[in-house]
Amino acid sequence: MANRPGLRDGGSQTVNRPVEPAVEAELLTLPRKRYGELAGALAVLAVLAWLAMSLANAAIDWGVVRDHLTVDVLLRGLGTTIILTIVAMVLGVILGVVVAVMRLSHSPVTSTVGWLYVWVFRGTPVYLQLLAWFNIALIFPYLQIPGIWGARTVDVVTPFVAAAIGLGLNQGAYTSEVVRAGILSVDEGQTEAAYAIGMTRLRTMRRIVLPQAMRVILPPIGNETIGMLKTTSLASAIGVSEILSEAQHIYFVNNRIMELLIVCAVWYLAAVSLLSVVQFYLERHFAKGSSSRSLPDTPVQRLRKAITSGKQARR
């Protein structure tokens, strides 16, 4: 192997001649030639420069983009988007956990009900489900808990409520599969050890199994939260004033279509970036004890270390 420098990794190669080991210390080390990488990088930079130039010269009024970034209605629309995302995801995760546990149940009735739920809500378009919840008053004009409470359906199931229910139920069907995989990934010995110290099944699930399943569950849920943030734009179809529909209302009037779409894109990207940060910290939290090494530093800790080591260097 040592005589085939091409197979070595790292940035240097040893020039080996068949000589006695005693002379080896004087061998010259030359960095590998990297013409290919250089050419590639240049090509990418050229394409980027061309893209930037075309964008700068395109018929986009960047002033309009800037002016609309903080328009009130858009910010309110952004707020609706974010709140709808949170409500739908919370509903989806709760349902997902419940249905996952149902599907793993020994009772055939319980597991079949769980299976049916997934079958229906994963098997039909979420758009259809939103329209159905929005129009639910057509088949159930009144909602009531006999003797306690009653109301007209249209007053209770507002567009926002319909969207939250529709998106949440749909999400629950997907999340339940993720949670089920997570639960199955936890060693059975964990459950037995928990039972052996007298834990009930519910407590075992909550304290022992789910926290460990989280390591498997969280990355896909993070993905799906980001997906949900974007899927909320479908709710505009049933009259929810989320950011994209508000942008449309503006560009129907001023005709600055691309500018307003760019504004929305900027806000979506900002929100997604924020979610990625939250995901990082959540994953870090549930990684407790998962490896013999200590946890990776958070960016804040890394920054602090960089600053303190910089100070020491200057002294």
Added chain:
Amino acid sequence: MTTTTNQRPLVRAESVHKHFGDLEVLRGISLDVSRGEVVCLLGPSGSGKSTFLRCINHLEQVNAGRIWVGDEVIGYRQQGDRLHELNHRAIARQRRRIGMVFQKFNLFPHMTALENVIEGPVGVQGVPKAQAVARAKTLLTRVGLGNKENAYPRQLSGGQQQRVAIARALAMEPELMLFDEPTSALDPELVGEVLDVMKDLAQTGLTMIVVTHEIGFAREVADRVAFMDGGEILEIGPPSQVLGDPQHPRTRSFLSRVL
């Protein structure tokens, strides 16, 4: 408690049968274990030793026969001459009096050693946290891990993990401890530290049923040794008798293989 419980054995297994599908794993196991007694279960792999232990704390349900621990029938509530099958919550309550130590330790990896030990007392028995922590520290010190309370299981050696697992079981203040090959997953040089802890426990008068291949431990610590094969107890008696002068040919051939 009635006055008879002190004369009665702590554990009484009566003709316990267990099968998995067509496979008969336990074919009528009967065994009495008195309070303070240490019984070692020996036998070839697949003879049903683990299954029997798991039946005692209802990790497996017996198909026929009965197991008493104290004056309770495991998995049932006795009312007059009737046995009512218990629900999971009540079975969980029965298990609190029985500690179990597993071959693969099964510590909770997302909790520190100390958190592993207080999980039962705080979460199951409702002991105040400060009190549970103090007791857990005493227990960890007793198993020689007083300085490891904040370590996660993965940062501990196998022998250390198993000692934490023993502390976790002891924290419930069990009347009975079940050990299922507690040293089989350990590197040879770590076996001693776990056996030492178990010897210690035996001396305090804890009732223990130990499945093990450590013949030396059985000879030194056990009050009685039982040899199991094919889902039956073939031979039981004091170690000097079963290990020193085995009567059954299968016991003899097993001992000649492990000694």
